[in-house]
Amino acid sequence: xxxxxxxxxxxxxxxxxxxxxxxxxxxxxxxxxxxxxxxxxxxxxxxxxxxxxxxxxxxxxxxxxxxxxxxxxxxxxxxxxxxxxxxxxxxxxxxxxxxxxxxxxxxxxxxxxxxxxxxxxxxxxxxxxxxxxxxxxxxxxxxxxxxxxxxxxxxxxxxxxxxxxxxxxxxxxxxxxxxxxxxxxxxxxxxxxxxxxxxxxxxxxxxxxxxxxxxxxxxxxxxxxxxxxxxxxxxxxxxxxxxxxxxxxxxxxxxxxxxxxxxxxxxxxxxxxxxxxxxxxxxxxxxxxxxxxxxxxxxxxxxxxxxxxxxxxxxxxxxxxxxxx
Amino acid sequence: xxxxxxxxxxxxxxxxxxxxxxxxxxxxxxxxxxxxxxxxxxxxxxxxxxxxxxxxxxxxxxxxxxxxxxxxxxxxxxxxxxxxxxxxxxxxxxxxxxxxxxxxxxxxxxxxxxxxxxxxxxxxxxxxxxxxxxxxxxxxxxxxxxxxxxxxxxxxxxxxxxxxxxxxxxxxxxxxxxxxxxxxxxxxxxxxxxxxxxxxxxxxxxxxxxxxxxxxxxxxxxxxxxxxxxxxxxxxxxxxxxxxxxxxxxxxxxxxxxxxxxxxxxxxxxxxxxxxxxxxxxxxxxxxxxxxxxxxxxxxxxxxxxxxxxxxxxxxxxxxxxxxxxxxxxxxxxxxxxxxxxxxxxxxxxxxxxxxxxxxxxxxxxxxxxxxxxxxxxxxxxxxxxxxxxxxxxxxxxxxxxxxxxxxxxxxxxxxxxxxxxxxxxxxxxxxxxxxxxxxxxxxxxxxxxxxxxxxxxxxxxxxxxxxxxxxxxxxxxxxxxxxxxxxxxxxxxxxxxxxxxxxxxxxxxxxxxxxxxxxxxxxxxxxxxxxxxxxxxxxxxxxxxxxxxx
Numbered sequence: 001x002x003x004x005x006x007x008x009x010x011x012x013x014x015x016x017x018x019x020x021x022x023x024x025x026x027x028x029x030x031x032x033x034x035x036x037x038x039x040x041x042x043x044x045x046x047x048x049x050x051x052x053x054x055x056x057x058x059x060x061x062x063x064x065x066x067x068x069x070x071x072x073x074x075x076x077x078x079x080x081x082x083x084x085x086x087x088x089x090x091x092x093x094x095x096x097x098x099x100x101x102x103x104x105x106x107x108x109x110x111x112x113x114x115x116x117x118x119x120x121x122x123x124x125x126x127x128x129x130x131x132x133x134x135x136x137x138x139x140x141x142x143x144x145x146x147x148x149x150x151x152x153x154x155x156x157x158x159x160x161x162x163x164x165x166x167x168x169x170x171x172x173x174x175x176x177x178x179x180x181x182x183x184x185x186x187x188x189x190x191x192x193x194x195x196x197x198x199x200x201x202x203x204x205x206x207x208x209x210x211x212x213x214x215x216x217x218x219x220x221x222x223x224x225x226x227x228x229x230x231x232x233x234x235x236x237x238x239x240x241x242x243x244x245x246x247x248x249x250x251x252x253x254x255x256x257x258x259x260x261x262x263x264x265x266x267x268x269x270x271x272x273x274x275x276x277x278x279x280x281x282x283x284x285x286x287x288x289x290x291x292x293x294x295x296x297x298x299x300x301x302x303x304x305x306x307x308x309x310x311x312x313x314x315x316x317x318x319x320x321x322x323x324x325x
Numbered sequence: 326x327x328x329x330x331x332x333x334x335x336x337x338x339x340x341x342x343x344x345x346x347x348x349x350x351x352x353x354x355x356x357x358x359x360x361x362x363x364x365x366x367x368x369x370x371x372x373x374x375x376x377x378x379x380x381x382x383x384x385x386x387x388x389x390x391x392x393x394x395x396x397x398x399x400x401x402x403x404x405x406x407x408x409x410x411x412x413x414x415x416x417x418x419x420x421x422x423x424x425x426x427x428x429x430x431x432x433x434x435x436x437x438x439x440x441x442x443x444x445x446x447x448x449x450x451x452x453x454x455x456x457x458x459x460x461x462x463x464x465x466x467x468x469x470x471x472x473x474x475x476x477x478x479x480x481x482x483x484x485x486x487x488x489x490x491x492x493x494x495x496x497x498x499x500x501x502x503x504x505x506x507x508x509x510x511x512x513x514x515x516x517x518x519x520x521x522x523x524x525x526x527x528x529x530x531x532x533x534x535x536x537x538x539x540x541x542x543x544x545x546x547x548x549x550x551x552x553x554x555x556x557x558x559x560x561x562x563x564x565x566x567x568x569x570x571x572x573x574x575x576x577x578x579x580x581x582x583x584x585x586x587x588x589x590x591x592x593x594x595x596x597x598x599x600x601x602x603x604x605x606x607x608x609x610x611x612x613x614x615x616x617x618x619x620x621x622x623x624x625x626x627x628x629x630x631x632x633x634x635x636x637x638x639x640x641x642x643x644x645x646x647x648x649x650x651x652x653x654x655x656x657x658x659x660x661x662x663x664x665x666x667x668x669x670x671x672x673x674x675x676x677x678x679x680x681x682x683x684x685x686x687x688x689x690x691x692x693x694x695x696x697x698x699x700x701x702x703x704x705x706x707x708x709x710x711x712x713x714x715x716x717x718x719x720x721x722x723x724x725x726x727x728x729x730x731x732x733x734x735x736x737x738x739x740x741x742x743x744x745x746x747x748x749x750x751x752x753x754x755x756x757x758x759x760x761x762x763x764x765x766x767x768x769x770x771x772x773x774x775x776x777x778x779x780x781x782x783x784x785x786x787x788x789x790x791x792x793x794x795x796x797x798x799x800x801x802x803x804x805x806x807x808x809x810x811x812x813x814x815x816x817x818x819x820x821x822x823x824x825x826x827x828x829x830x831x832x833x834x835x836x837x838x839x840x841x842x843x844x845x846x847x848x849x850x851x852x853x854x855x856x857x858x859x860x861x862x863x864x865x866x867x868x869x870x871x872x873x874x875x876x
Binding site: 004164165166167168169170171173174176229232233236239240243244247250252254255256257258259260262263264265268269271272275276278279282283284285286287288289297312316317318319 | 363364366367370371373374377378380381382384385387388389392415416537584586588589591593594595596597616617618619620627629631778780782785788792796799800803832834
């Protein structure tokens with residue numbers, strides 16, 4: 001098969017993966033709504049018990065409908081939607097990774113040399129991190145967030161940034177391409193999951209203060225403190241990868257451009273992201289910054305990663321002109 | 326990082342402080358306390374991130390000098406304001422420097438007390454066992470048939486083997502062990518931050534010794550490493566004249582390789598190879614290769630291949646047909662197919678000065694928009710298209726003039742767009758008459774050229790060492806857990822009642838698991854049969870498989 005035929009097969013795989021991610025997204029969303037329904041049902045049951053007790057009494061009063069503390073989810077059993085969503089996301093991921101590998105064979109070099117390929121690999125790693133994290137802690141409730149963000153990123157990149165297979169330009173012919181870009185995408189995967197957990201942490205915090213009354217599924221999720229603790233561990237791993245990205249990039253820049261640091265736009269943004277996450281780690285040890293403020297930093301940090309990938313690549317002038325467009 | 330409170334310091338609600346009267350020393354101490362506080366450090370860190378943004382929005386003099394000139398031409402008014410604020414040298418501007426200097430002072434102010442504190446704690450024994458271990462976050466009670474003394478001896482050995490520093494405290498009937506591990510966590514943290522300070526210092530000092538220069542070298546010609554031979558040269562603060570090692574090299578050949586994508590016709594370079602012969606002092610000439618990611622070492626410098634292009638050779642003939650000027654001028658590539666733009670200046674030999682500005686098309690095709698090059702290899706069809714200007718080139722003012730642009734303010738256009746005569750078009754070997762009987766132009770051929778950067782950077786080795794230390798310190802400080810563990814034994818019938826408790830200093834997700842595992846091993850050695858199992862994914866009294874324990 002010619003490289004172009006292989007690339008076409010890879011593209012079909014990527015489109016198929018997007019479709020299955022969308023289906024997984026639907027399943028995970030249905031799971032969240034099922035969780036909400038379970039919480040409401042439990043609350044109604046508790047409320048009617050109170051009402052029965054009230055009417056069985058003197059018959060005087062109004063039943064006092066307190067919001068019962070629904071701390072524990074009524075049923076720890078997985079919902080069917082969650083199992084379907086998990087199965088779908090695994091299938092989508094396998095197809096996705098296969099597509100990426102085929103693209104690599106079509107290229108004759110690693111499949112992360114232009115924006116389309118960055119998106120393909122970056123999203124595959126996001127899902128990979130999500131799946132592996134599930135072996136340690138059950139974070140399937142993040143499925144909606146992960147599949148949603150991955151379907152959008154991969155879809156937008158494939159439709160707008162797709163390029164044919166091209167040989168590696170001299171600037172990218174370096175072993176550092178393999179290390180630097182791959183480690184950067186690994187870091188991105190961890191930051192994506194960390195940001196998802198931090199978003200939920202903020203939602204839980206708001207709910208604890210009486211906000212978000214209709215987001216009932218939150219009652220079935222871990223507490224804000226638990227989410228923060230896991231988010232921190234995930235982000236710290238991402239931070240280590242990002243540090244390696246920065247260093248590997250500096251070493252490569254020294255080989256390619258004759259200086260290890262030159263405040264090129266991409267270097268600047270990689271540095272800004274590093275500083276944001278360094279700030280996040282320190283925020284967790286600073287009075288008044290632990291909790292919500294730290295969570296905002298993790299989310300802003302991931303926002304900066306997305307900005308670095310999209311806006312900086314497309315609109316900022318710099319030496320990292322590898323969008324392939 | 327900048328916190329010198331112990332890791333297990335609990336943030337309480339501070340009582341409203343009474344403000345004492347402060348003298349000058351008091352104020353200085355207050356300011357120092359504020360600057361070295363964790364909050365200030367965090368604020369400075371985040372400010373550093375924000376202050377990095379503007380420099381990415383406007384071109385920088387260091388990385389994109391042409392961009393700065395273009396910006397000035399497009400927005401002259403805005404340029405003045407921004408330039409006054411240092412926006413075009415953002416990373417050496419006063420505001421950026423102020424932030425990172427304050428940050429590093431804050432860091433130093435925090436590192437020093439923490440280092441002394443850590444050195445002291447490295448030499449001191451773990452603290453006494455608390456009276457009520459059950460109040461600690463991780464705690465369990467077990468029983469053994471063995472007596473307290475035997476149980477404690479076994480625990481002592483076990484803890485020592487697991488890397489704990491152990492001290493025994495006897496509290497009446499209750500005999501206890503207090504143990505601590507993970508001092509490396511704080512060591513790593515300090516090493517990381519000290520390495521960061523080292524990086525800043527070595528940049529501050531080392532950058533003065535860096536020098537670099539750019540040069541365009543034509544195929545077949547030579548370059549000698551001396552300041553006057555550079556097209557541009559950037560010496561560091563501590564550079565002294567005559568410091569350059571006077572080696573020379575000749576560009577023997579430049580071999581580019583391209584590929585074309587059949588569906589889109591897009592051309593991409595595949596490989597650039599510059600072959601050179603180097604002559605260093607006191608050494609035989611040697612051959613070398615420079616590639617894009619493979620600089621060449623010579624005379625304490627590295628030679629980098631940064632660009633390449635075509636330099637057309639043009640001869641000017643006077644009306645009598647005598648050659649008055651022959652030059653080979655580098656043209657700058659405008660696209661992937663190396664359509665190149667350049668200027669040939671003819672200051673002498675004709676009645677008035679002459680300027681030729683034009684495009685070099687390696688493989689020209691006629692399109693609706695005009696001529697375009699479709700492939701970067703030059704050949705039989707290669708075309709040179711020239712506009713002709715006559716007048717004052719502006720070279721006599723003694724001011725440096727950009728070799729790649731033509732200042733046409735005092736010149737008249739004789740040929741080209743909107744001129745009486747169309748642009749002159751020449752293929753190799755062709756001679757074409759200049760307008761107004763000025764003479765003629767001959768296109769003799771072309772040479773490849775390469776753009777190189779030569780650089781001497783003595784900061785590389787210290788940087789590599791410091792960065793490695795920083796990474797090592799970071800990994801250790803993030804992933805080595807620091808824990809205190811206590812074991813207490815009291816007589817209980819013929820056996821002993823055993824209490825285990827643990828406290829994390831800093832983030833420690835596996836604290837409960839570690840305590841459970843320790844208790845299990847201890848009981849196992851005492852010949853007991855613990856009622857639970859320990860493993861990475863078992864419920865060991867701590868967090869279960871994929872479960873969400875409280876943290």
